[in-house]
Every structure is written in C-alpha cells, then in structure tokens.
Amino acid sequence: MAPFPTRAKPKPQRPNNKRKREDIDIPALQSAVTALTPGESYTTFSSLPLSEPTREGLKAAHFSTLTDIQAKALPLAFQGRDILGAAKTGSGKTLAFLVPVLENLYRAQCIGSDAxxxxxxxxxTRELAIQxxxxxxxxxRKGHLFAAGLVIGGKSLKEERDALARMNIVVCTPGRILQHLSQTAAFNVENLQMLVLDEADRILDMGFSRDLDAIIEYLPPDRQTLLFSATQTKKVGDLARLSLRDPEYxxxxxxxxxxxxxxxxxxYVITPLPEKLDTLWSFITSTKKAKILVFLSSGKQVRFIFEVFRHMQPGIPLLHLHGRQKQTARxxxxxxxxxxxxxxLFATDVVARGLDFPAVDWVVQVDCPEDAETYIHRVGRTARYExxxxxxxxxxxxxxxxxxxxxxxxxxxxxxxxVRGKKQVKIGKQVQGMLFGDPQLKYLGQKAFSSYTRSLHVQRDKEVFDLQKYDLEGYASSLGLPGAPRIKFLKADAEEVKRLKNAPRKRKGEESEESEASAGEEDEDGVVAKVEKKNGVRTKYDRMFERKNQDVLAEHYGKMVKDEDDGDVNAGRLDGEQVGDEDLFDVKRRIPAGGDSSGAEVSDEEEEDVAVAVAAPNGTSRTVHLAGAKDPLIIDSKRREKLLKSKKKLxxxxxxxxxxxxxxEGLPHQVYELEDDDAFRARGAAEDQRRAFVDAEAGRVAEEDIKDKALxxxxxREKREKRKARERAAEDVEEGGEAEAGGEDAMANFLADAQAADGSGSEDDGEEPPQKKAKKWFEKDVKRDESDDEGREIGTFDELEAEAAKLLG
Known part of the structure; x- marks a missing residue:
C-alpha cells in the first residue's frame, strides 16, 4: 500500500534586514583596524578601513574629506579606546563618533533583537538628538542592518517600550532613557559596547549630573566611552564618574x-539694560534681508519679545523657540x-549647542551668557564649515x-x-500702549521681568552679574511696565520683610499710618524704592496698571504688582506668601475671643456658631468654647491665640x-459599609435572609402602590372639579341659557364619583375636554343656519349692495 503523499512545509522566512551577515570577511577588516597607526595623518575616508555599507552611506551624503577631529579620533575609536574629543563648533564632531559606532558594531555583528x-x-537636548x-x-541606510531608534520623550511611552527591546543603537536624552532604564523590564543593556556623550560638558553639568550618575549605574563597566564637545571637561571627578579607562584627550x-x-x-555693544529692547528692534528693522538667531536668558522673555515684535511687524518673519513648548511645535x-x-528666531540656550542651522548670518546675544563656554556655543551656530x-x-x-x-x-x-544714535528707534511708548490694551501681554511682561531678574540672581559669577548694579526700574519701564514687579530675593525687600516679621503686632490703623509715612522713602541699597507721586496726582496709566484683571490673570496679577497702600507688608513675596494680617486673595474671618477690642464685630448668631470665649479668673489665660468640639480651647499664649484666626486649624x-x-433626589444617607462576616452569619442562613429581604421589599412596594393610586x-378628582366649575361658569354667562348654576345632573355626578372611588375609571375620564376656540370680535354670537340668508357670508359686490339695502329699510 502506497503511503499518502505529504506536502513539504514551507520554511519560515526570516527577515533579511535582521539576519547577520555571513558573506563578509570580518577577520580581514579587524586586522586592518589593528594595523592603524593613530599618529599617522589621514585625509579622506577612503584611506580608513571602513565597511562597504559605511562607504556607500558617506558617499551618498557627500562626505569624503576628513576634518582634523575626525582624522585623529577615528583610528583610536576603531581600536576601542576611550576618547575625550574637543574641537570648534562646526568641525564635524558628529561623524567622529557616529562612524565608529557603525563600524565597531558591524565588526562585532551586533545585529538583531537577540544581540x-x-x-x-x-x-x-531633543533637537540635537533628532539631528x-x-x-x-x-x-x-546604504546596507547596514542595525535597528536604531530615537528616545527623547514627547511620544507614547508604550510605543517606545515595545521598540526598545529590538534596538541596537539608541539616540536619547538623559531624562527619558533613565525612565526606561528604571521602568522598562524588557530593556536590556548588559551587552552595551559603546557609550557616547555629545556636548559632554553640558551633560556632566549640574543640570544632568544626577540623571547621568543614575544611568551609569545601569550600564556595564567594560564598555567604550566617547565624549565630544566644543568645550571639553578635564575634571578628574567627571572622568572618574564615567569609569573611563586611560582616555585619550x-x-x-x-x-x-x-x-x-x-x-x-x-x-560687542555697550547697551544699558533699559535700552536693550530699543537696540534689538533697531537692529532687526535695519537687517531684514538676513537670517538672524537671537539668544535670550529665559523662555518668558522669548515669548514676550516675540509677541511684542509680532504686533509691531518689523518686516521679517519671526519665530520663537524655548523649552516649555511641545515637541511637535519645536x-x-x-x-x-x-x-x-x-x-x-528668538530662542533660549536650548538651541545653543550642536544644532546645525544652515546659512545663519547673525547671532545676536541680547542677554549676557553665563560663562565663556556658553558664548562659544552660541556663536557656533554661524560660521560653520568655514x-x-x-x-x-x-x-x-x-x-x-x-x-x-x-x-x-x-x-x-x-x-x-x-550704535548710531540716529538709527536707533525708541519703542517704549508703543510697547506701553500695547500693554495698556492687552492685559495678558502686560502679565507676560511682568513674568519676563521676574524671570530675567531671577536668572541674574542665580548666576554663580557675581563679578559679572551683580544684581545691585542693574537699572531694574528702567528695564521694567522699557518693557512697558509702570514699575518693577515685586521680587522676593531682592535684598531691600528681604530686609523689609524680615523687619516686619520680627516687629510686634500693631493695630491696623497704626500700621496704615506707618505705611503712609514710609511711602516714598528710598531703601538703603536703592534697588527697589517707592517713588512718591508728584503732587499726589495719579495718571490714567497709573489707574490702568493698578486695576486688577477680572479674568484668568487676576490671581497672578495680584501677586506680581506692588500695592501703594499695603505698606510693603507683602513686599518681596512672589509665591503668594503673605506676611500681613490679611491675605491678598483668601478672605480669613477674624474670630472674636471674649471682649477683645482687636477683633472685628460679628453678629450674635455668627459668634455662637464659631466660638465663645470665657476669661479665666486670674486673667492670664482664657477658655474658648468651639461649636462642635467637646473640649474647650485654652488660650494661654499668642501662638494659641493665632489658632482663632485660622478656619482650617479650628x-x-x-x-x-x-x-x-x-x-x-438630594436626600442624605449614611455611607454603606460592608458588614462583618461573623455578624452576617449570626442572623441566620443566607437563603433565609434573602427571602426575608424580598418579603420586606414586596410589602414596602405594595404600600407604595396604594399611596400612588390614592394620589x-x-x-x-381635582381635574374633574375644575372642569365642572368651568362648565358652570360658561352656562352662567351664556345668554338664554336654560340651565341654572344649581341645575346639574345629580345622578351623573354621583355615578362619576362612585366610578372614581372604585378606581375602575379609565385614565381618559380625568382628561379635560378640548376647549372651544374663543370667538373673535368680528364673529357673530348667534349660531349660523345654512338655510338662513342672514348667516351666510357676503362674497360679491352685488350681495353687499343687497345687504345694505335691507339695513336701510
């Protein structure tokens, strides 16, 4: 008996782009790399032992000649040495570490998800990672089979988790990759061979130091590390943190x-702080046919200057970029x-490092950089590639x-x-007019001022950034503001706040008198001094800027603007902290204790609801009975007395x-809580309890049905009585009516009442009959008879004449 023919099963086809190469001579390529002499001068990529996919990719991208940093770094990187690379901006540092990454992984055959x-x-930064x-x-893309990915945030975390398990090369930012290292279980870095830090001095700085230290803990120590930057670090502590092995500088x-x-x-131009905005506007309007990159200290400044200049229309397209924008917008x-x-383009230092913007003509630094390294990176956005x-x-x-x-x-x-004085344009009045008509722009100007002042305050180099030497009042005026907003870290305000906190508590009247007496006096350092209004006259601009916005900016505006009448009690408070007795926004009710004259007067009912104070016989303490509290509150110190002013603490x-x-229906009920298992079993079997519950509910439903039927x-009955009353009223007013008010059909009424009492009447019995349409003023009251000529309508002119003749006799 012949066996049944069997069909051969097709072999599963593996994707070609994930399969390791077997048609290449890895030993020959490795021996060529070993024979490289680091000190020898190489001028082109063709003189280096590169794989064919890398050669094709460089040729397609039109890279043929080696730069200085590439010629010295590539041979050492191919041989697995750790490198600290420093070169000027625009000198080709990106290829100096990307080519070794491709070649080293190519020779190690680190291809596929299993690798x-x-x-x-x-x-x-995200922008540099994308580049x-x-x-x-x-x-x-010309033959390499690596799976590379970009992990920078701004996208779905789940999608990145699924892709990380298959990646051989990842380009990332510190915060996002640390999140995956700590949360993504399938992300395996045990086989990591190369770690590259671009703009290494920035990553090793204070902003990313904690994230980088945490990342290093996850990575294997036996790896190759490459550090590249225009201003390279040489600190022994930084190099020790990265576990570098005899690095080459x-x-x-x-x-x-x-x-x-x-x-x-x-x-550079010597420009006083109040004149910077005028100088920037004059520069942009006189350089319209150019590509300009303007650097500012904070994102709030970027937004404010962009919005102001956009409304003024300088004649050149304007863009703005800062770190608080969404990733798609950036x-x-x-x-x-x-x-x-x-x-x-108005931007912060988020674009100061590594980004390659082609053909930038001007780099304008409106705000002084924090150090010389930042200056070098900023100006490196122009004059690239010679x-x-x-x-x-x-x-x-x-x-x-x-x-x-x-x-x-x-x-x-x-x-x-x-700067030529004739070419410089003053825009202070125009900016002030815009802020007068747009409260949101005014608020943005206040935030721009505070963020710039804060950036000066946090600078380490106090020899360059001395906050006491800046004309902050003039700068606020150049932004269109009537005065400098309150800044909590200014020395004069801080000392005033400290003095008021340590001063004894006074009555409200004395505090206001002292505030008025101290108004207009200059502080010791002269940083933020109140200026007395000339002749006591307030202009319309003063009234406008004192006005509190009634929409979304109300709370923030109140925190940013000083009040002339508050005696500087809350001066220097930027985060809503209040020093005085009254909060700026939260109305706190003063609760009187006994016969204290300092408390506000309240009604008897309100006093009963809050607290009742009873003085102690010795006069040193008193007892306050709180409504809703079992034990009375004993007031024996000023700190305990402050409890009466806080509703939250009471x-x-x-x-x-x-x-x-x-x-x-809005009726209150107790919160349902699960019963203890033992208590439930103590009441009997579950089936018996269920039957009893059903019977009780059935009885309750029957009672409710009786009530519903009675209702x-x-x-x-009420509808029927109303209908009969209307019928009686219609019969009374009808002329020639035969039936009187009392001439009702008694038998019919008795039968209707009996039927309603038995509940056998239909639902239609209680419905009101449709009312007749009321007659108009021109309609006749008598009933129209078709045989009667007097009731017929007059349709022709002849009929009208005949009717008139009848009326005339």
Missing amino acids: GLGAMIISP IFEVLRTIG ISVHEAAASATPKTLIQN LDITDRFRRAKDSC REGRAVLFLDPSEEEGMLRRLEHKKVPIERIN LKLKDKGSRVVFDD AREKK
Whole structure:
C-alpha cells in the first residue's frame, strides 16, 4: 500500500534586514583596524578601513574629506579606546563618533533583537538628538542592518517600550532613557559596547549630573566611552564618574589662536539694560534681508519679545523657540528656520549647542551668557564649515569688564562697536500702549521681568552679574511696565520683610499710618524704592496698571504688582506668601475671643456658631468654647491665640462628623459599609435572609402602590372639579341659557364619583375636554343656519349692495 503523499512545509522566512551577515570577511577588516597607526595623518575616508555599507552611506551624503577631529579620533575609536574629543563648533564632531559606532558594531555583528543594545548616544537636548539621528540614518541606510531608534520623550511611552527591546543603537536624552532604564523590564543593556556623550560638558553639568550618575549605574563597566564637545571637561571627578579607562584627550584646536572659527566676526555693544529692547528692534528693522538667531536668558522673555515684535511687524518673519513648548511645535519651528532664507528666531540656550542651522548670518546675544563656554556655543551656530558669519553681544556697563576678561582667557577675539544714535528707534511708548490694551501681554511682561531678574540672581559669577548694579526700574519701564514687579530675593525687600516679621503686632490703623509715612522713602541699597507721586496726582496709566484683571490673570496679577497702600507688608513675596494680617486673595474671618477690642464685630448668631470665649479668673489665660468640639480651647499664649484666626486649624479641633452620601433626589444617607462576616452569619442562613429581604421589599412596594393610586385618584378628582366649575361658569354667562348654576345632573355626578372611588375609571375620564376656540370680535354670537340668508357670508359686490339695502329699510 502506497503511503499518502505529504506536502513539504514551507520554511519560515526570516527577515533579511535582521539576519547577520555571513558573506563578509570580518577577520580581514579587524586586522586592518589593528594595523592603524593613530599618529599617522589621514585625509579622506577612503584611506580608513571602513565597511562597504559605511562607504556607500558617506558617499551618498557627500562626505569624503576628513576634518582634523575626525582624522585623529577615528583610528583610536576603531581600536576601542576611550576618547575625550574637543574641537570648534562646526568641525564635524558628529561623524567622529557616529562612524565608529557603525563600524565597531558591524565588526562585532551586533545585529538583531537577540544581540541587544550595542550603542547608546546621549544628547542634552531633543533637537540635537533628532539631528544626530538624522545623520545616523543618512550614513547607515546604504546596507547596514542595525535597528536604531530615537528616545527623547514627547511620544507614547508604550510605543517606545515595545521598540526598545529590538534596538541596537539608541539616540536619547538623559531624562527619558533613565525612565526606561528604571521602568522598562524588557530593556536590556548588559551587552552595551559603546557609550557616547555629545556636548559632554553640558551633560556632566549640574543640570544632568544626577540623571547621568543614575544611568551609569545601569550600564556595564567594560564598555567604550566617547565624549565630544566644543568645550571639553578635564575634571578628574567627571572622568572618574564615567569609569573611563586611560582616555585619550584629543583637542585639535587647543593650540589655535582663537577658540572660535576664523571666519566669524565678533563684536560687542555697550547697551544699558533699559535700552536693550530699543537696540534689538533697531537692529532687526535695519537687517531684514538676513537670517538672524537671537539668544535670550529665559523662555518668558522669548515669548514676550516675540509677541511684542509680532504686533509691531518689523518686516521679517519671526519665530520663537524655548523649552516649555511641545515637541511637535519645536520640531516644526526648527524645520521652518532651517528652510527659511530670511527669518529671525528668538530662542533660549536650548538651541545653543550642536544644532546645525544652515546659512545663519547673525547671532545676536541680547542677554549676557553665563560663562565663556556658553558664548562659544552660541556663536557656533554661524560660521560653520568655514563659512562666514557675524556675532554681536549686548553688554550692560556693569558686565563689560568681567565678561571681556573671561572671553580673553578662552582666546575669543572680540571688538567693540557703537550704535548710531540716529538709527536707533525708541519703542517704549508703543510697547506701553500695547500693554495698556492687552492685559495678558502686560502679565507676560511682568513674568519676563521676574524671570530675567531671577536668572541674574542665580548666576554663580557675581563679578559679572551683580544684581545691585542693574537699572531694574528702567528695564521694567522699557518693557512697558509702570514699575518693577515685586521680587522676593531682592535684598531691600528681604530686609523689609524680615523687619516686619520680627516687629510686634500693631493695630491696623497704626500700621496704615506707618505705611503712609514710609511711602516714598528710598531703601538703603536703592534697588527697589517707592517713588512718591508728584503732587499726589495719579495718571490714567497709573489707574490702568493698578486695576486688577477680572479674568484668568487676576490671581497672578495680584501677586506680581506692588500695592501703594499695603505698606510693603507683602513686599518681596512672589509665591503668594503673605506676611500681613490679611491675605491678598483668601478672605480669613477674624474670630472674636471674649471682649477683645482687636477683633472685628460679628453678629450674635455668627459668634455662637464659631466660638465663645470665657476669661479665666486670674486673667492670664482664657477658655474658648468651639461649636462642635467637646473640649474647650485654652488660650494661654499668642501662638494659641493665632489658632482663632485660622478656619482650617479650628476644624482640626472639632469633632469629626459622620459621612453621608446623597441620592438622586438630594436626600442624605449614611455611607454603606460592608458588614462583618461573623455578624452576617449570626442572623441566620443566607437563603433565609434573602427571602426575608424580598418579603420586606414586596410589602414596602405594595404600600407604595396604594399611596400612588390614592394620589392618582386625588389628581383626577381635582381635574374633574375644575372642569365642572368651568362648565358652570360658561352656562352662567351664556345668554338664554336654560340651565341654572344649581341645575346639574345629580345622578351623573354621583355615578362619576362612585366610578372614581372604585378606581375602575379609565385614565381618559380625568382628561379635560378640548376647549372651544374663543370667538373673535368680528364673529357673530348667534349660531349660523345654512338655510338662513342672514348667516351666510357676503362674497360679491352685488350681495353687499343687497345687504345694505335691507339695513336701510
């Protein structure tokens, strides 16, 4: 008997892009890499032992010649050495670590999900991470089979978790990758071979130090580490944290005469703080056919200046970028600025490092950078790849000496230029007019002022940033504000707050008199001084800026603006902290204790509801009986007396009430709580309890039905009586009516009442009959008879004449 024919099962096809290569000579490529001499000069990529996919990718991207940093870093990186690479901005540092990542993983055949993560590239900002990933995809798409991904946040965490398990190369930001390392179970980094830190000095800085330390704890120690930046760190502590193994320090421009590109023209302008906005506006309006990048200290400043200039229409497209924007908006803005020919971008330091914006003509630094390294990174956005560029720095007179000394120490050549007085335009009146008509813009100006002042306050280099030397009142006026908003860290305000906190409590009248007497006096340091109004006259602008906005800005506006009548009790409080007896927004009721004259007078009922004070015989303490509390409150100190002014603290002393829930009809019921198992079994079997419950509910439903039927009969009876009353009224007014008011059909009424009492009547019996339409004033009262000619309508002119003749006799 012949066996049944069997069909061969098709072999499952593995995806080609995940399969390891077997047609390449890995030993030959490895031997060529081992034979590299780090000290030898290499000029082109073709002179290096590269794999064929990498050569094709570099050729497609038009990369052929090696830069200085690439020529020195690539041979060492191919051999697995740890590197500290420092080079000027725009010198090709990105390829200096991307090419070794591709080649080292290629020779190790770290391909596919089973190989795990082979390389991790960390960037300080999302924009820079996206740029690195685009370059990686460009040079790796011509034959490389690695699975690379971008993990920077702003997307679904679940999607990133699913993709991380398959990645061989990940480009990420510190915060997001740390979240996955601590939360994603399938994310395995045990096989990590390379760790790359782009802008390493920034990542090792205070902003990311904790995140980086936590990331290093998850990574294996036997890895290759590459650090690249324009201003590389040499601190022993930073290098020890990364567990570097005999690192090679490569600085191709350390012996150069300048730390910035030779094609970059750098100047600075001495601009007092109140004139910076005027100078910036004059510069933009006179440089319309250019691509300008403007750096500011904070995101609030970026938003405010962008909104003000957008309304004033300088004649050039305006964009703004800061870290508080959503990821999609940031990507769209950076893409628009890259493609734009003439545009002006207001930005913070989020774009100061590593980003490659093509053909930037001007880099304008309105606010002084925090150090020389930040200055170098900012101006590095222009004059890239040996192109020409210009940079200008606005310096306050108090910043000039210290900042120039630090730039000179970093080998930054910079020259001073002056602003032509005839070309500078004053825009203070226009900005003030805009703030007058737009409360939200006014509030944004207040936040811009406070954020800039805070950025000066937190600077470490007090030799350059001395807050006492800035004209803050003039700066607030240049922003269109009538005065400087309250700043809690200013020294004069802090001392005043401290004095008021330590001063003894006074009556309200004495405090107001002291406040009025102290108004207009200058503080010791002269930082924020109140100026007495000239002749006591308040202008319309004063009244406008004293007005509290009635919409969404009400609370924030009250916190930002000083009040001339508050005696500076709450001066220096930016976060809503109140020093005085009365809060700015929360109305706290003063609860009188006994016959204290300092308390406000309240009614007897209100006093009974809150507290009743009883003085002790000795006069040293008194007892307060709180409504709803079992034990009285003994007032024997000023601290205990303050409890009477806090409604929240008094609630803690009262007894706890029972919680209730409200049904659909608004009736309160006790909160349902589960019964103890033993108590439930003690009442009998579950089936018996169920039957008893059903019987009880059935009886309750029957009682409710009787009540509902009685109510329905009562409603029907009322309707019937109303109908009969209307019928009797109609018969009384009808002329020639035969029936009198008392001439009702008694038998019919008796039968109707009996039927309603038995409940056998139909529901239609209680319905009211449709009422006849009321007659109009022109209709006749008599009934119309078809045979009667007097009742017929007059339709023709002849009939009208005949009717008239009858009336005339």
